[in-house]
Amino acid sequence: MRFERIDDKTVKCFISNEELEEFDITYKDFITRSEKAKEVVEEIIEQAVEEVGYKPPEFAMDMQIMVLPEKGMLLTLSERSPEEMKNNPLLKEYLKEMQKTLEEHFGDIAEIAKGKKKGDAPVQAPSDKPDFALFEFSNIRELSDYASVLPKNLRVISSLYRLGDNYYLYLQKGNASYERYSRACVQALEYGTLYGAAEEKLTYLQEHGECIIEEKALTKVRLQDK
Numbered sequence: 001m002r003f004e005r006i007d008d009k010t011v012k013c014f015i016s017n018e019e020l021e022e023f024d025i026t027y028k029d030f031i032t033r034s035e036k037a038k039e040v041v042e043e044i045i046e047q048a049v050e051e052v053g054y055k056p057p058e059f060a061m062d063m064q065i066m067v068l069p070e071k072g073m074l075l076t077l078s079e080r081s082p083e084e085m086k087n088n089p090l091l092k093e094y095l096k097e098m099q100k101t102l103e104e105h106f107g108d109i110a111e112i113a114k115g116k117k118k119g120d121a122p123v124q125a126p127s128d129k130p131d132f133a134l135f136e137f138s139n140i141r142e143l144s145d146y147a148s149v150l151p152k153n154l155r156v157i158s159s160l161y162r163l164g165d166n167y168y169l170y171l172q173k174g175n176a177s178y179e180r181y182s183r184a185c186v187q188a189l190e191y192g193t194l195y196g197a198a199e200e201k202l203t204y205l206q207e208h209g210e211c212i213i214e215e216k217a218l219t220k221v222r223l224q225d226k
Helices: 017-023 027-031 035-052 084-086 093-106 108-115 140-149 178-188 199-208 217-224
Strands: 002-007 010-016 062-068 072-078 132-137 157-163 166-172 193-196 208-215
Touching: 002 157, 002 166, 002 199, 010 017, 010 035, 010 193, 017 072, 027 035, 027 062, 035 072, 035 208, 108 132, 132 178, 132 199, 140 217, 166 178, 166 193, 166 199, 166 217, 193 199, 208 217
Parallel strands: none
Antiparallel strands: 002 010, 010 072, 062 072, 132 166, 132 193, 157 166, 157 208
């Protein structure tokens, strides 16, 4: 494993495919928070403390997971609060790593997330791109934290599904600008993972999952948390 210290609260861990095989662990283990994943994370934290002087968070740890094709996996461990997430200094770097995956669904979303330069033309939704996405959250707390950082006047359409132990947010552009919608999609990746942006994914959820909030899911989740 190779570690990179970002700041006092954040460290990156690069795990090769060979090391993943030795641990007998996969991406799914991390997403489902399996016992095996918890043990590996504990070992990663111990090594990060020894090698780069990482200080584990006092309260809660945020872990971002990125699969690096043919190379392995990148874990980013950090201590975050909703206030910090609004101006996350790691967002641009994270977006660079996610860009190839995201462009398949949303176009050049990294540039959108960085913000338009003054005088740039308004960002329009590409005609061949879907206007909705599905995001997976391992628990309702993650979804609630995400909802709390979004603008209250964001005019997107949202529904919430549950399948197994996970929650799935349907996020449609609605009357929001493509730029604001894209920013919301980027922010969702700080709390959950991209489940898909295809009709078959939505159909599967509708057939096999349970729709627990049909309309204005983000608003209702945010209000329920108060």
